[in-house]
Amino acid sequence: MLGVVESVNARRGRPRDVSAAMTTIARLQLLDLARSRSPEGRRAIAETISALFGEEDATLSERERTLMFDILHRIVADLEATVCETLSAKLADMPDAPRELIRFLANDRPEVAYPVLSRSRVLEDQDLIEVVRARAMEHQLAVARRYEVSEQVSAALAETRNENVIEALLRNTGAHISRRTMAFLVEESQRYDSYQKPLLHRRELEPALAKRMFLWVSAALRSHIIDRFGLDDETVDSLLEAAAYEQISEAAAPPGSTGVEALAEELAPHGEVDPQLLVRAIAQGEISLFVGMLAQALRLKPGLVRRFLFESGGHGLAVACRAAGLDRPTVFRILTLSRAAKPRPTDVRAETQRALGVFDAVSPEEALKAVARWRLDPDYAAAIAAIETADTGTLGPSH
Numbered sequence: 001m002l003g004v005v006e007s008v009n010a011r012r013g014r015p016r017d018v019s020a021a022m023t024t025i026a027r028l029q030l031l032d033l034a035r036s037r038s039p040e041g042r043r044a045i046a047e048t049i050s051a052l053f054g055e056e057d058a059t060l061s062e063r064e065r066t067l068m069f070d071i072l073h074r075i076v077a078d079l080e081a082t083v084c085e086t087l088s089a090k091l092a093d094m095p096d097a098p099r100e101l102i103r104f105l106a107n108d109r110p111e112v113a114y115p116v117l118s119r120s121r122v123l124e125d126q127d128l129i130e131v132v133r134a135r136a137m138e139h140q141l142a143v144a145r146r147y148e149v150s151e152q153v154s155a156a157l158a159e160t161r162n163e164n165v166i167e168a169l170l171r172n173t174g175a176h177i178s179r180r181t182m183a184f185l186v187e188e189s190q191r192y193d194s195y196q197k198p199l200l201h202r203r204e205l206e207p208a209l210a211k212r213m214f215l216w217v218s219a220a221l222r223s224h225i226i227d228r229f230g231l232d233d234e235t236v237d238s239l240l241e242a243a244a245y246e247q248i249s250e251a252a253a254p255p256g257s258t259g260v261e262a263l264a265e266e267l268a269p270h271g272e273v274d275p276q277l278l279v280r281a282i283a284q285g286e287i288s289l290f291v292g293m294l295a296q297a298l299r300l301k302p303g304l305v306r307r308f309l310f311e312s313g314g315h316g317l318a319v320a321c322r323a324a325g326l327d328r329p330t331v332f333r334i335l336t337l338s339r340a341a342k343p344r345p346t347d348v349r350a351e352t353q354r355a356l357g358v359f360d361a362v363s364p365e366e367a368l369k370a371v372a373r374w375r376l377d378p379d380y381a382a383a384i385a386a387i388e389t390a391d392t393g394t395l396g397p398s399h
Contacts, residue, residue: 084112092119099123106131110138117142125152132156137165144168149175158184163192170198177204186212273297275330282337297324298371309338314355322359323367331359 088105091097092115102122106113116123117131117139128143133156143149144157144165154177157169166185169175177185182202186209189195196213199205273293281290287309295305298320308316314335321331335355339348362370 084108085115088112088115092116095121097122099127103127106139107135110136110142113139114142118145119147125150128153129156132160137162140165141168144175145172147174151176151178151181154178155181161188163194166192167194167198170195170202177202179204179206182206182209189213273324273326275326278326279330279333279337282334294320294324300371300374304374312351314339314351315358318355318359319362319367319370322362322364323371325364328356328359332356 084105088108091102091105097120099122102116102120105116106120106123106127113131113135117128128146129152131139132143132153137160140157140160140162141164143153145168146153149157149169149172154169154175157165158177158181160166166188169177170185182199182204185195185199186205189199199213200210273296278290278293281287281293287306291302291305291309294300295302298305300320305320308314308320311317317335317338318331321334326334332352335352336348339351339355
């Protein structure tokens with residue numbers, strides 16, 4: 001037996017005569033050898049066949065391939081894990097590998113099953129669904145990462161309710177997901193935040209489902225708004241719905257007040273703004289609502305306030321917060337959250353402390369003068385510079 005392995009291995013590195021190799025193997029009566037109970041013998045025969053399958057210029061006849069597959073099917077249950085792993089990797093890309101053999105490997109240990117579960121085209125949907133329903137999370141992950149996943153298999157993966165598996169499915173651009181499954185996953189995204197971003201990138205996500213997701217995010221503020229401002233449920237819901245439509249619409253906003261602006265008018269009347277609501281809005285990712293409320297309170301353009309929020313340094317935001325009458329702990333929270341949310345990495349702590357220095361150095365009167373100037377001139381850099389120049393000189397320019 002070992003002589004056969006040596007004979008095959010000896011030919012590596014030079015042109016190989018596979019037909020001659022098969023003649024040698026036939027003479028040694030592989031089927032008889034496969035009946036051996038010896039682990040060494042079975043490992044040797046599996047390694048020999050795997051080596052022949054890996055021959056770059058191999059031209060095996062149908063009869064020879066059938067013989068090899070038949071032998072492997074007989075001995076695979078008794079092979080060591082490492083041998084099975086090698087075998088699985090070899091067979092995963094073979095379109096003519098026997099389905100029963102591939103099914104056996106697909107239900108083996110995760111490290112053995114992964115190659116065939118993630119790559120083999122021999123496995124049919126029913127095979128994959130059975131694995132998803134009966135095997136471990138590692139098997140389910142392998143299926144979720146296949147080059148292509150049908151709607152039926154995607155539904156089975158969604159039924160696992162496993163967060164890691166479902167997130168892998170949603171991030172797989174080769175997966176096909178039915179409307180029914182999408183609706184289920186959108187509902188689940190209310191509990192699992194990790195689903196929300198990949199769901200929004202799915203081509204199957206319809207506007208109505210996207211709207212539901214945005215409403216859930218907005219609705220996190222609903223109870224606080226009702227309790228704090230005494231608005232009726234219907235008014236709040238209609239405003240939140242308008243805000244959600246605004247966020248998912250690809251078209252330009254029509255003239256007039258948008259949903260976010262209307263909600264901001266309700267929440268920040270006469271220039272008054274609730275500090276807790278501002279912090280909660282930015283903490284929960286409701287950037288448009290935060291911008292709308294602060295813009296309404298200061299009578300500034302929302303675009304300018306949004307610029308404050310994400311600019312480098314945060315000096316403009318610090319001055320705006322001073323003008324809005326916010327206290328230092330609230331401003332600290334807002335600055336920290338806004339620095340952490342910036343698209344580019346930044347030293348959150350250092351930048352927050354520098355911006356707080358601006359907040360501490362500016363009096364409410366100076367801040368209100370700066371805001372009045374911003375209303376006339378959107379380029380607020382000069383106003384910031386004027387404030388810093390009026391100080392003791394310890395503040396540097398905003399970059």
